[in-house]
Amino acid sequence: MSYASVVDVLTGKHPVGTTVxxxxxxxxxxxSKAGISFINLHDGSCxxxxxxxxxxxxxxxxSEVQKLTTGxxxxxxxxVAASQxxxxxxxxxxxxxxxxxxxxxxxxYPMAPKxxxxxxxxxxxxxxxxxNITGAVMRVRNCLAQAVHRFFHEHGYLWVSTPIITASDCxxxxxxxxxxxxxxxNLPHKDDGSIDFSQDFFGxxxxxxxxxxxxxxxxxxxxxxxxxxxPTFRAENSNTSRHLSEFWMVEPExxxxxxxxxxxxxxxxxxxxxxxVMEERADDLAFFNQRIDNTVLERLQKMVSSDFVHxxxxxxxxxxxxxGEQFEYPVSWGVDLQSEHERYLAEKHVGGPVIxxxxxxxxxxxxMRQNDDGKTVAAMDVLAPGIGEIIGGxxxxxxxxxxxxxxxxxxxxxxxxxxxxxxxxxGTVPHxxxxxxxxxxxxxxxxxxxxxxxxxxxxxxKNASY
RNA sequence: UCCCCAGUAGCUCAGUUGGUUAGAGCGGUGGACUGUUAAUCCAUGUGUCGUUGGUUCGAAUCCAACCUGGGGAGCCA
Numbered sequence: 001m002s003y004a005s006v007v008d009v010l011t012g013k014h015p016v017g018t019t020v021x022x023x024x025x026x027x028x029x030x031x032s033k034a035g036i037s038f039i040n041l042h043d044g045s046c047x048x049x050x051x052x053x054x055x056x057x058x059x060x061x062x063s064e065v066q067k068l069t070t071g072x073x074x075x076x077x078x079x080v081a082a083s084q085x086x087x088x089x090x091x092x093x094x095x096x097x098x099x100x101x102x103x104x105x106x107x108x109y110p111m112a113p114k115x116x117x118x119x120x121x122x123x124x125x126x127x128x129x130x131x132n133i134t135g136a137v138m139r140v141r142n143c144l145a146q147a148v149h150r151f152f153h154e155h156g157y158l159w160v161s162t163p164i165i166t167a168s169d170c171x172x173x174x175x176x177x178x179x180x181x182x183x184x185x186n187l188p189h190k191d192d193g194s195i196d197f198s199q200d201f202f203g204x205x206x207x208x209x210x211x212x213x214x215x216x217x218x219x220x221x222x223x224x225x226x227x228x229x230x231p232t233f234r235a236e237n238s239n240t241s242r243h244l245s246e247f248w249m250v251e252p253e254x255x256x257x258x259x260x261x262x263x264x265x266x267x268x269x270x271x272x273x274x275x276x277v278m279e280e281r282a283d284d285l286a287f288f289n290q291r292i293d294n295t296v297l298e299r300l301q302k303m304v305s306s307d308f309v310h311x312x313x314x315x316x317x318x319x320x321x322x323x324g325e326q327f328e329y330p331v332s333w334g335v336d337l338q339s340e341h342e343r344y345l346a347e348k349h350v351g352g353p354v355i356x357x358x359x360x361x362x363x364x365x366x367x368m369r370q371n372d373d374g375k376t377v378a379a380m381d382v383l384a385p386g387i388g389e390i391i392g393g394x395x396x397x398x399x400x401x402x403x404x405x406x407x408x409x410x411x412x413x414x415x416x417x418x419x420x421x422x423x424x425x426x427g428t429v430p431h432x433x434x435x436x437x438x439x440x441x442x443x444x445x446x447x448x449x450x451x452x453x454x455x456x457x458x459x460x461x462k463n464a465s466y
Numbered sequence: 467u468c469c470c471c472a473g474u475a476g477c478u479c480a481g482u483u484g485g486u487u488a489g490a491g492c493g494g495u496g497g498a499c500u501g502u503u504a505a506u507c508c509a510u511g512u513g514u515c516g517u518u519g520g521u522u523c524g525a526a527u528c529c530a531a532c533c534u535g536g537g538g539a540g541c542c543a
Binding site (some may be wrong): 028030031032033034036037038040049051053069070083084085086087088105106107108109110112113114115116117119120123124174175210211232234236237238239240241242243244247248249250251328338339340388389390391392435436437438439440441450461462 | 467476477478492493494496498499500501502503504505511512513534535537538539540541542543
């Protein structure tokens with residue numbers, strides 16, 4: 001006798017006739033007057049639950065088995081058998097059932113065996129992993145994460161763990177969370193009245209990272225091909241279905257690469273992970289396709305089998321100006337594209353993901369490489385239908401004089417960028433990279449509308465429960 | 467942060483043009499039936515009507531502020 005997971009039993013890893021013990025949580029119990037009960041048991045190992053057939057000959061049948069309700073934790077020992085019923089090929093003929101934990105009040109157990117709203121489930125972040133949908137999301141999320149690592153590993157990239165705490169406040173990607181051990185009720189002050197951060201833990205102001213890019217660049221300029229995959233923090237007061245205060249980001253950084261090469265890398269990476277999820281999580285995807293968004297499967301298949309459309313910002317402006325669509329925000333060369341514009345391009349004009357490239361330099365970050373036209377920078381966004389920007393990337397400015405000029409123009413303090421400038425002083429090389437919002441990827445793959453439902457414990461403004 | 471919408475049973479919602487005893491489905495529970503599987507059928511309980519204040523003889527209903535959630539926008543991944 002050995003312990004078995006639900007997925008191993010359902011996929012026939014344990015031959016018919018083998019006795020195994022399966023442990024998990026009761027999804028439903030149905031009693032039959034023929035003297036048996038059917039218990040659907042889930043343990044997270046796959047989408048489907050295992051059906052255990054429990055006869056009334058078990059000693060605890062009336063005292064315990066018939067009192068099982070949704071959510072109870074049990075161990076069921078029995079013989080693997082070919083199922084006599086519809087809906088599953090294998091089932092467990094129980095010879096023993098042990099209860100680990102009861103549900104103290106079935107009437108108020110929050111995860112009732114019925115349809116719940118996503119908003120409701122979010123309020124029970126500690127119990128929602130027991131639902132079909134959250135379980136499926138997390139298996140897909142894991143599959144995608146593993147596939148991301150596998151893709152980069154197979155392509156010769158090193159995973160570099162860039163710091164989560166940063167003392168540089170100049171990453172330039174939004175509001176940051178302060179990290180401090182100073183006593184907020186009794187702050188040390190300097191003579192001029194300002195706070196004396198020299199007494200703080202790091203001897204200076206420190207924050208949670210908003211991007212691993214700048215640190216990743218230093219390792220790319222030595223190890224050639226690297227990527228980061230870790231948590232990222234933005235203290236923006238963003239209240240939308242596609243923003244989190246704490247999210248995970250995948251950021252490859254490639255020495256000797258230009259914009260088109262990292263655009264190609266982004267496409268190859270996305271196709272790789274989409275293929276992986278279609279192969280490894282067909283059960284969960286089928287559920288999403290049936291219950292959440294019936295275009296999920298078609299969308300993934302189309303993504304892996306067709307080339308991404310590349311488009312210059314300048315051409316996109318032309319298309320938007322001449323498409324006859326009425327936009328709330330007018331379009332002209334030089335403006336940043338609004339959500340409605342990005343949606344039109346991805347959803348209507350292309351009907352799939354589109355890679356926009358070469359944006360006006362004035363609407364982009366200081367580190368992006370200037371193109372020869374003097375007006376644009378080598379930046380790209382990958383826009384996905386329904387979700388918007390899923391990837392943002394660029395070639396990095398590797399010429400010190402051009403970078404310095406840009407820092408001056410944007411009135412950024414050169415001293416703060418000393419180590420970043422050093423990369424351009426000592427053996428500089430062209431390099432490029434991008435950032436992928438991991439939760440946006442999970443949302444796109446599953447069809448789940450709100451990004452808060454594709455991360456185990458979402459952090460958003462005014463919400464850090466659990 | 468801005469605009470719009472919502473908050474009524476364990477859940478999803480209906481309802482109240484201000485007036486006594488508040489409605490349905492689902493879930494739960496009990497029963498019938500059944501190798502069942504979103505089972506089916508019968509029966510059954512449940513409410514500070516988001517919070518605080520105001521108007522009124524009377525507020526769950528009208529008004530205000532606040533809180534929470536949703537949709538959209540901005541910031542971005």
